Amino acid sequence: MRWEQFCYEALPMRVTFGAGSSKELPAELDRLGLDRVLVLCTPEQQESAAAIADTLGDHCAGVFPGARMHVPVSTVDEASATALACRADGCLAVGGGSTIGLGKAIALRHGTPVVAVPTTYAGSEMTPIWGLTENGAKRTGRDRAVLPRAVIYDPDLTLSLPTPISVMSALNAVAHAVEGLYAPDTSPIVSLMAEEGARALLGALRPIVADPGDRDARATALYGAWLCGAVLGATTMSLHHKLCHVLGGSFDLPHAQVHAIVLPYVMAYNAPAAPAMASAMVRALAAPADPAGELWRLGRDLGVPPSLAAIGMPQDGLAEAGRRVMAAPYANPRPVTADAVEAILRAAYDGSPPTG
Ligand code: NAD
Numbered sequence: 001m002r003w004e005q006f007c008y009e010a011l012p013m014r015v016t017f018g019a020g021s022s023k024e025l026p027a028e029l030d031r032l033g034l035d036r037v038l039v040l041c042t043p044e045q046q047e048s049a050a051a052i053a054d055t056l057g058d059h060c061a062g063v064f065p066g067a068r069m070h071v072p073v074s075t076v077d078e079a080s081a082t083a084l085a086c087r088a089d090g091c092l093a094v095g096g097g098s099t100i101g102l103g104k105a106i107a108l109r110h111g112t113p114v115v116a117v118p119t120t121y122a123g124s125e126m127t128p129i130w131g132l133t134e135n136g137a138k139r140t141g142r143d144r145a146v147l148p149r150a151v152i153y154d155p156d157l158t159l160s161l162p163t164p165i166s167v168m169s170a171l172n173a174v175a176h177a178v179e180g181l182y183a184p185d186t187s188p189i190v191s192l193m194a195e196e197g198a199r200a201l202l203g204a205l206r207p208i209v210a211d212p213g214d215r216d217a218r219a220t221a222l223y224g225a226w227l228c229g230a231v232l233g234a235t236t237m238s239l240h241h242k243l244c245h246v247l248g249g250s251f252d253l254p255h256a257q258v259h260a261i262v263l264p265y266v267m268a269y270n271a272p273a274a275p276a277m278a279s280a281m282v283r284a285l286a287a288p289a290d291p292a293g294e295l296w297r298l299g300r301d302l303g304v305p306p307s308l309a310a311i312g313m314p315q316d317g318l319a320e321a322g323r324r325v326m327a328a329p330y331a332n333p334r335p336v337t338a339d340a341v342e343a344i345l346r347a348a349y350d351g352s353p354p355t356g
Pocket of ligand 1: 042043044045069070071095096097098099101119120121122123124125127128129130131157158159160161162165169172232255256
């Protein structure tokens with residue numbers, strides 16, 4: 001290995017991992033000095049969040065079952081009012097990126113600590129990144145105040161995650177690993193986490209699709225999600241995340257699906273300029289070569305929608321998406337040209353095999 005100068009800043013985070021570990025929550029809240037937390041969840045996860053709330057005893061100040069995708073400011077207003085009314089001194093987010101995002105938004109506004117119990121593979125719990133949507137526009141930023149104080153990974157809570165969401169969410173996490181491998185602020189530590197995280201997640205997906213109740217595969221996937229989330233928290237993302245941000249934000253396309261569809265095309269484009277990423281992904285996929293093509297075929301086998309067209313991207317929006325992606329410069333291992341972005345968007349729209 002060639003040692004180049006690098007900087008790696010570890011984020012202060014206590015992680016508890018293991019089947020049944022959500023039982024540790026009361027002790028975890030005691031350790032953090034939190035007396036009464038507001039439990040956050042989506043309407044769909046109200047039952048499982050209520051079951052966790054029941055185990056908290058006096059530590060539970062209430063349940064707010066109103067978390068929504070993209071963290072609308074109106075939801076933050078409502079949840080903040082509930083937290084105030086029930087005198088909560090922190091939030092416990094039980095769910096995926098949308099619910100953890102709500103906890104982060106409340107932390108950003110009021111400085112109240114967040115404890116996260118992730119139930120998808122999106123990885124938000126490992127990052128200081130927040131996002132808020134108002135009047136159709138999504139703002140994001142980084143702030144240490146929103147980083148969860150403690151994260152409890154209990155794979156048993158992911159057994160109910162529907163298979164299609166499991167697949168898309170896992171590929172969303174793999175995208176963090178891929179871009180972490182060629183990030184301008186990558187490091188040998190990040191590379192270790194990214195390759196191991198991608199390997200764990202990608203290896204777990206076929207067993208999960210075959211049997212969503214496979215506890216070993218669920219635990220392996222959640223471990224991979226943790227590592228990929230840590231990569232996202234430690235690095236600056238490039239072309240892939242920019243494309244997905246524009247597609248999701250401007251055309252209201254579902255976040256994880258967009259990531260799952262677009263990733264092989266960006267990998268193929270960047271591979272010639274990012275050989276370390278390409279070889280790490282060959283190992284992670286246990287593929288002989290062509291990691292982008294292998295990932296694309298895996299996605300097809302696992303039920304990823306075949307194209308952006310299939311998830312509602314309007315064809316006449318491609319040019320506007322390209323313009324928005326080109327509007328602000330950002331780091332990418334291979335120079336980003338308008339023609340290249342157009343070709344990536346066109347191929348992802350059509351669902352043709354990635355060619356680079
Ligand atoms: P999500 O949180 O929107 O959840 C998707 C659906 O799955 C919801 O209906 C939810 O209730 C349901 N669900 C979640 N876990 C379940 C389980 N175990 N069983 C049954 N149903 C379950 O989806 P997501 O992909 O986790 O998060 C996407 C959002 O997170 C996006 O808005 C994205 O921008 C954000 N995100 C933020 C970061 C960050 O660092 N800030 C990182 C990744 C994603």
